Amino acid sequence: MGCRCSKLTACCWVSEQNGPIHEAPKVENEEKSEVDGLPTFREYTIEQLRIATSGFAVENIVSEHGEKAPNVVYKGKLENQSRIAVKRFNRSAWPDARQFLEEARSVGQLRNHRLANLLGCCCEGDERLLIAEFMPNETLAKHLFHWETQPMKWAMRLRVALYLAQALEYCTSKGRALYHDLNAYRVVFDDDGNPRLSCFGLMKNSRDGKSYSTNLAFTPPEYLRTGRVTSESVIYSFGTLLLDLLSGKHIPPSHALDLIRDRNIQMLTDSCLEGQFSNDEGTELVRLASRCLQYEPRERPNSKSLVAALIPLQKETEVPSHVLMGIPHGATAFSLSPLGEACVRMDMTAMHEILEKIGYKDDEGAATELSFQMWTNQMQETLNSKKKGDVAFRHKDFRAAVECYTQFIDVGTMVSPTVFARRSLSYLMNDMPLEALNDAVQAQVISPVWHIASYLQAASLFALGRENEAQIAVKEGSILEEKRNATS
Incomplete structure (x- = not known):
C-alpha cells in the first residue's frame, strides 16, 4: 500500500546554454502525425494567462516549490479550450529578459510525442512565465513512490525507460542534449497514460546557474567537481531513474552500486514486482543502470545506444499505457x-x-x-x-x-x-x-x-x-x- 502525497508537478521543461537548434534528419511519420495538431510557439500576454488560470487561482495550482526554486505551476485553459500548464517564476529568477526569451523560443522549436512540449512564454515587466502542454495523470514520482491503488507494473516501467530515452535522443538530435536535474518529478503522464519528458528541465535557471536541486547523493560526480552539466551528466541522471524504476524507491547511486557489486540484486528490486520478470531481464536493466552510473563520463552510453538496448526488453507492447497504469480513459x-x-x-x-x-x-x-x-x-x-x-x-x-x-x-x-x-x-x-x-x-x-x-x-x-x-x-x-x- 502506498502513502498519500502532496500536490506534485503535472508538467515540466528543458534547455542548453550554447548553440542554436540544429536541423535534424526527417522525423518518421509516426512522430509527425502525433505532433501536427500542436500550435507553433508563441508569446502570450499576462492578461491572457490570467484569464486562462482564472486569475492564477489557488484551486488551479498543480505544484509549487519553496525558496530554492521559487515558482508555481498552474493548470489553465486557453480560449480554444486547449489545456495548458503555466509555470510562473519568481521575479528574480530570470532578470535578463532577452536571455529568457531566447531560451524559451529555442526550446519552443522542439516538437515530439515523447515531450510535454513548450507552447509559449510570457515576458512582461517582471513577469516570466512558460506555457506547456498539460499532462493530467501526475508524475513518475507519484506513481512509483506514492501510489495509492496499484504499484507500477514491470512492463510499464520498461516502457517509461524507453520513452524517456527516446525523448533524450530526440533532444540530442536537435542540439538540446543538456537537461537540468532529470528526476522522477520531470516525467509526467498524458491523457493516454504515456510518459512524457517535461520541457521545463530544458530551461536553465539563469539567476544562480544551478543545474541540480536534488540531494547531492544523486548528483553526477563531475558536476560536484566542476559545477557544470554535460550531456554525460544527463545520462548519469538517467541511470538514477533506472534505479528508481527497478527499486520503486529513490536509492542513492553509491548504495545501489554497492548492492550490485555484492551481487545482491534482490535487495535492489521492488518486492511488488515479484514474478513479473525473469532474472535475465532484471540483470540487463541493472547492467544498463551500472553503465549510466560510471564515474568517468566518457564510459557512459549515449542516448541512442540506450534506446537500442531498451527496445528488446519491451513487454506487452500491444497493451495501451492507460491499461497498464490502471488509469481511467475517456x-x-x-x-x-x-x-x-x-x-x-x-x-x-x-x-x-x-x-x-x-x-x-x-x-x-x-x-x-x-x-x-x-x-x-x-x-x-x-x-x-x-x-x-x-x-x-x-x-x-x-x-x-x-x-x-x-x-x-x-x-x-x-x-x-x-x-x-x-x-x-x-x-x-x-x-x-x-x-x-x-x-x-x-x-x-x-x-x-x-x-x-x-x-x-x-x-x-x-x-x-x-x-x-x-x-x-x-x-x-x-x-x-x-x-x-x-x-x-
Whole structure:
C-alpha cells in the first residue's frame, strides 16, 4: 500500500546554454502525425494567462516549490479550450529578459510525442512565465513512490525507460542534449497514460546557474567537481531513474552500486514486482543502470545506444499505457451524475431543470452586495433585469432570457456565475453554441471549481462538433463535482 502525497508537478521543461537548434534528419511519420495538431510557439500576454488560470487561482495550482526554486505551476485553459500548464517564476529568477526569451523560443522549436512540449512564454515587466502542454495523470514520482491503488507494473516501467530515452535522443538530435536535474518529478503522464519528458528541465535557471536541486547523493560526480552539466551528466541522471524504476524507491547511486557489486540484486528490486520478470531481464536493466552510473563520463552510453538496448526488453507492447497504469480513459471510464449524463446526451431540457432547481446557491457573496446596493435606482433596474430574465428562463422563453440577462451583465456592477450559466444554456437553446461556450468559460473564470461551468462548456463543444474537447470538459466537470460532493 502506498502513502498519500502532496500536490506534485503535472508538467515540466528543458534547455542548453550554447548553440542554436540544429536541423535534424526527417522525423518518421509516426512522430509527425502525433505532433501536427500542436500550435507553433508563441508569446502570450499576462492578461491572457490570467484569464486562462482564472486569475492564477489557488484551486488551479498543480505544484509549487519553496525558496530554492521559487515558482508555481498552474493548470489553465486557453480560449480554444486547449489545456495548458503555466509555470510562473519568481521575479528574480530570470532578470535578463532577452536571455529568457531566447531560451524559451529555442526550446519552443522542439516538437515530439515523447515531450510535454513548450507552447509559449510570457515576458512582461517582471513577469516570466512558460506555457506547456498539460499532462493530467501526475508524475513518475507519484506513481512509483506514492501510489495509492496499484504499484507500477514491470512492463510499464520498461516502457517509461524507453520513452524517456527516446525523448533524450530526440533532444540530442536537435542540439538540446543538456537537461537540468532529470528526476522522477520531470516525467509526467498524458491523457493516454504515456510518459512524457517535461520541457521545463530544458530551461536553465539563469539567476544562480544551478543545474541540480536534488540531494547531492544523486548528483553526477563531475558536476560536484566542476559545477557544470554535460550531456554525460544527463545520462548519469538517467541511470538514477533506472534505479528508481527497478527499486520503486529513490536509492542513492553509491548504495545501489554497492548492492550490485555484492551481487545482491534482490535487495535492489521492488518486492511488488515479484514474478513479473525473469532474472535475465532484471540483470540487463541493472547492467544498463551500472553503465549510466560510471564515474568517468566518457564510459557512459549515449542516448541512442540506450534506446537500442531498451527496445528488446519491451513487454506487452500491444497493451495501451492507460491499461497498464490502471488509469481511467475517456468519458465512459467514470460514472456520471444526472447533470453529466444530460450533458453527454445533449438533453437540454434536463439541464434546464437542474439549473432551475439549484437556483443561485452557487453565487457565494453575491446576495450581500446586491442587498447593500439595492437602494440605488440603477441597481434596482439591474435587479429587475435579472428577475425578468429568471422568469423568462423558468418559462423557457430563452430569447427573452438572453436579452434580460445581457442587460444585467452589461451593467457590470454585480458578477454572477449563475447568470452566465443560465445565459449559456439559453444560447444553446437558441442554437448559438459559440456564444454559449464563451459564457460557460466566463462562469468558470469567476468560479474556477464550479462543475456546472465545465459541463456547460462540454455541451457547447458537443454542439460545435468538437467531440474530443467536449469529452475532456465532461471529465473535468465530473472530477470537480466529485470533489465538491466529498467536501460537502
